[in-house]
Amino acid sequence: MILSAVTLHGSLRRLGVDALLFNSSEILPSVNLRHVTGFTGSDGAVLITAKERHLFTDGRYGIQARNEARGFRLHVVRRRLDALARTVKAAGVSRLGIEASRVSHEFTTNLARRLPDVRLVSVPKSFLDGLRVRKTPEEKARIERAARCASDACGSLLERRLTGRVEKDVAAELETLFRRCGADGPGFETIVASGERGALPHGAASDKVINVGELVVVDYGCVIDGYHSDETVTCVTGAPTSEQRKMHQAVYTAHMRAIEALRVGMRVRDVDRIARNSIAAAGYGKYFVHGLGHGVGLEIHEPPSLSPLGKGLVEEGMVFTIEPGIYIEGFGGVRLESLVYMDRTGPELLSRMSKDLIVVE
């Protein structure tokens, strides 16, 4: 973890600042603070100057911070903002870089009031989140463990009957299976969206009963040591109708074309375009209402963004989803999502479930 912190010392000049500040609170945790320090508590602040690394936290996290955040000078304090301001002043900082996307307007207002002679400089989210975009082998291994665990759990789930069960119960069973596979827990609210509810791209499991003849979108992931997985399968309860088959086929083709096209160095928006054109060609263009995919790591949604507005290139070491979908209000939805690691030579699938239309009881 210290590696990132060392990188940051060297980046201060390039960012045009004397020091860099991260702040993590329960309302607004900074996953970058965790990435830089290794500290996993919910409340803390980090100040990186040209020469020093400081970590501020409170009494609840003192012991934990000392164990997790090696190489930081630890300040266990009750009034974090005051301690932070004192340290910034003592270090002679005149331009202080802040993580503008992960500190609140209130925080910077209060900090600025304590530091009238210090200029706060917004450091772009893309720079700081970008420190996490190429995964280390250890990070890839954690994500892969999470992805395999979740795929195995889903495989076990689908061996049993879905028809007649409540969506929430199915989600609960899947999450219990995650634990059995060694996960720390689900990585986000498990989606089980059956029948018409499948038209909700983020339709968290509800009290609806799954009926025979319905499409069922199951979007799930787990967390291991802070790292996430993400995968979606679509099932049908009983023999699929021709319309159900047609929708699935359109999504399946788009999913496969995007994955086959993946190369290091291509523009991320071009990956989205390939899938989007494929779905449009099948006549469902207006029903694909979200981007094709997103990065996954310490956050369930992180860079890169594979969307029509996405910026940048596909890079070696990235981990992201490919998840085209079709959502028809009053009818239902199909989404197929795989988790991909970008190797130098091409994509490697971390998730393991089949993306066929899975017929279940």
Place this chain on the structure above:
Amino acid sequence: MILSAVTLHGSLRRLGVDALLFNSSEILPSVNLRHVTGFTGSDGAVLITAKERHLFTDGRYGIQARNEARGFRLHVVRRRLDALARTVKAAGVSRLGIEASRVSHEFTTNLARRLPDVRLVSVPKSFLDGLRVRKTPEEKARIERAARCASDACGSLLERRLTGRVEKDVAAELETLFRRCGADGPGFETIVASGERGALPHGAASDKVINVGELVVVDYGCVIDGYHSDETVTCVTGAPTSEQRKMHQAVYTAHMRAIEALRVGMRVRDVDRIARNSIAAAGYGKYFVHGLGHGVGLEIHEPPSLSPLGKGLVEEGMVFTIEPGIYIEGFGGVRLESLVYMDRTGPELLSRMSKDLIVVE
């Protein structure tokens, strides 16, 4: 939910603004946006002017927002900030109230750039969170359901053996029991902290094996329909030593004294003081390193703050924790936490587990 929105129309003048803006994103969700609208999606913005209520979200949440947020004009847009700025301009707003604690520095910077003629006014967190501090009967009922479910689950858990098991497995079993009791899931990372780990006030369950003769702090809660519960018990595996008994007794006495003293109209910091003095009198003063309690509702930590720095009075309708603790590095910890609803006539316990030193196998 619309009730809060109506209250807000009437509060604009008092806040000295023409309109009020809430913004919710995955990184920085606004639970107040949810409270005001009923919309449970992760991404959206709300603008409340003297005459109108607008809700902005994207294609993933269009259908859901229409179903959940009654009485709002819905804008399903891809570029939320642009749409928001257009609507603010069209409404002739010159002073725009923002939820300063729940919008990022980046968000306000980008919004201000689009609205050079509009003054952004920080609305205090205490005002907006304060809208949620006195629970409605429906809110109380949800929290009570969650609290009973979690207490029942913990009761079942402790009928079984803890000695020899891994903390994480115990936490996983408890979370599975939450589901069986009807919860949507755990409300926070379940704490199972045994032996020396008990000295970590926020010691999430680890890979440590629970040994015989250890104090085990179990801090847990679940969520039902967005509302949380929170409770902590302390167990001992086998016959307690006199030091373990003494620590428990000190915390137990502080816990009971605080609850017995609770009255509508007393200062919240005085509740903390009663428990703190009690622990100090038992000789453990320096080991009680956090505040006595916190409000619980849509958030697991919300106002009021029962701490030495806490502001305001105990009010009818509040729901909060009473959770004194003692943490001794290298030895272990004891924490006892009850969830309390403040009725006009006195406290009502929502959590149900015994706060005795629970002897388990």
